[in-house]
Each structure stands twice: as structure tokens, then as C-alpha cells.
Amino acid sequence: MFVFFKKMEPISVGDRYAKAKIEEPNLRLPKALLKPPTELSDDLSYLKIFEENTRKAQQLAEAVASGAKLDRKVYRIRNKELVKAIGEEYEIMKLIHRASKATIGLIADAETNLYSHSYLDLLGTVEEVQTAEELILDEILATYSSVSFPVILMPPTVYHDQMIIPAQKVVHIDGIYGSSYVRMEMESGAWIKVGKNPGGSGGEKLVNIFGPRENVIKAMWLIQSVICEEY
Incomplete structure (x- = not known):
């Protein structure tokens, strides 16, 4: 894929x-x-x-x-x-x-x-x-490229979903799409935040995604597509 x-x-x-x-x-x-x-x-x-x-x-x-x-x-x-x-x-x-x-x-x-x-x-x-x-x-x-930047201002109420991904896949995403996932965020129109998985193993990361529902779904599809790739 x-x-x-x-x-x-x-x-x-x-x-x-x-x-x-x-x-x-x-x-x-x-x-x-x-x-x-x-x-x-x-x-x-x-x-x-x-x-x-x-x-x-x-x-x-x-x-x-x-x-x-x-x-x-x-x-x-x-x-x-x-x-x-x-x-x-x-x-x-x-x-x-x-x-x-x-x-x-x-x-x-x-x-x-x-x-x-x-x-x-x-x-x-x-x-x-x-x-x-x-x-x-x-x-x-001014802190971003003139052609690549995320949505800065969202509606007050946003849809929120989560994904759990293998920790090693975070490195793959970061290496391809750049730090802070700017390009992924720009393409999807959602915010993506990767952190520790509470209660999970050290080999997993919790991804929080925020934005309008359709944007969150698109971001989850992009993330899933990347972590399914073989490098």
C-alpha cells in the first residue's frame, strides 16, 4: 500500500x-x-x-x-x-x-x-x-514552511479519537513525513499527538487525533496506511 x-x-x-x-x-x-x-x-x-x-x-x-x-x-x-x-x-x-x-x-x-x-x-x-x-x-x-503547515485554529468543539500503534512505527512516520507530522496534519486537517500508552507496554504508543469527524477519519486512515508499510 x-x-x-x-x-x-x-x-x-x-x-x-x-x-x-x-x-x-x-x-x-x-x-x-x-x-x-x-x-x-x-x-x-x-x-x-x-x-x-x-x-x-x-x-x-x-x-x-x-x-x-x-x-x-x-x-x-x-x-x-x-x-x-x-x-x-x-x-x-x-x-x-x-x-x-x-x-x-x-x-x-x-x-x-x-x-x-x-x-x-x-x-x-x-x-x-x-x-x-x-x-x-x-x-x-512564520514558524512553518510557506507551503506546509497544519490547521492552527479549530472549532471549539472537535471530534476526538485514539489509536494504539507499535512504538517502532512512530519512527517510520516521523522519518517520512517530518517532525510533528506537519504534512499528515495538513493533508487530513486534523491534529495528531503521539504519547505514552497509559497502562500499556513500552512498545506501544497512544495517538490522539482531534478535528472535525471526517478529518479525524482521514488522519487515522493515513496513519494506518503508514504503519502497514514495510520498511
Whole structure:
């Protein structure tokens, strides 16, 4: 069995933004953003809110009254990507907030903490939210090849499945498709995380896969195709 990936072509800036995110409405998250961070618990908790304008809520109301459109986007993001847009002492995210004027919230709960994910909450006018989103993506995409990168921003609620694979096959996957499985993730549109198999032998690895259901199924097919190969 052979696994064929699409030929990598140059991607325009606009297409990079589109390919780096998957949007989907989600009503589980709290409606209010402008509130103090709370103690971390099983419930959704704001870990950090970037908003320096004490009159932000009033200004948004005035902007809407003047014809501007209010927007709010909430995404799931892996912590390993989020740190690239935060910077030391939150300096990068502070600059993104100031440049975009969007209110930016970082949220977590028990489930996201378990898998090293967070929620990214953007609130403002349509233009402010779009600017914040693009500036965040710019920081993260700069760490990848211009033609090969995973989905950075996922819907808040994603499908999750697992696979157990022989430890020696992880080396084969990594050697063919590169570290962090970037090409596999780009092809499938899912996130792939390999770790220890709790309760299993040292010869096995547990693969966690996240994303829209069809993307997760495709990622599992790609992984299964690779581990069935003989090297």
C-alpha cells in the first residue's frame, strides 16, 4: 500500500489564512467576555484577558449604533501554537491587541488542560476581530514552511479519537513525513499527538487525533496506511 500526498504548491497569504483555520459556530462558551479571570475548574475559565480600554463595551455599543457590525470568534488552539503568539510576558499578544483593538481572551477547562489545548476568544467589530485573527496566524505561520503547515485554529468543539500503534512505527512516520507530522496534519486537517500508552507496554504508543469527524477519519486512515508499510 502506498500513501500519496497532494503536490505542494505556493499558497497566497489569503489562502494561508483560510487553510490555517476551521470555523464552526458553538454555543457552549459563555456569552460575556469582559469579566475577571476566575479560578481554574472543570468549568470554562478565563486565564487572561487582553483589554486595556476601560470604555471598550461602551465604544462597541456606539460603533454598532453607528452601523458597525459586532463580531465574536472562538477557536480551539494547541498550547504549543498559542505560546508562539503570546511571547515573553505576553508581549506579542499585547501588541496584537493594541494593533487590532479587539478584546482577546484565553480560556481553558478540564478537557482542554488534559490535551494541552486552550480556547482563543476574539471580540470586537468585524474588522478588529479579523485583524487580530490574522496577526495571531502571522506569528504562528512564520514558524512553518510557506507551503506546509497544519490547521492552527479549530472549532471549539472537535471530534476526538485514539489509536494504539507499535512504538517502532512512530519512527517510520516521523522519518517520512517530518517532525510533528506537519504534512499528515495538513493533508487530513486534523491534529495528531503521539504519547505514552497509559497502562500499556513500552512498545506501544497512544495517538490522539482531534478535528472535525471526517478529518479525524482521514488522519487515522493515513496513519494506518503508514504503519502497514514495510520498511
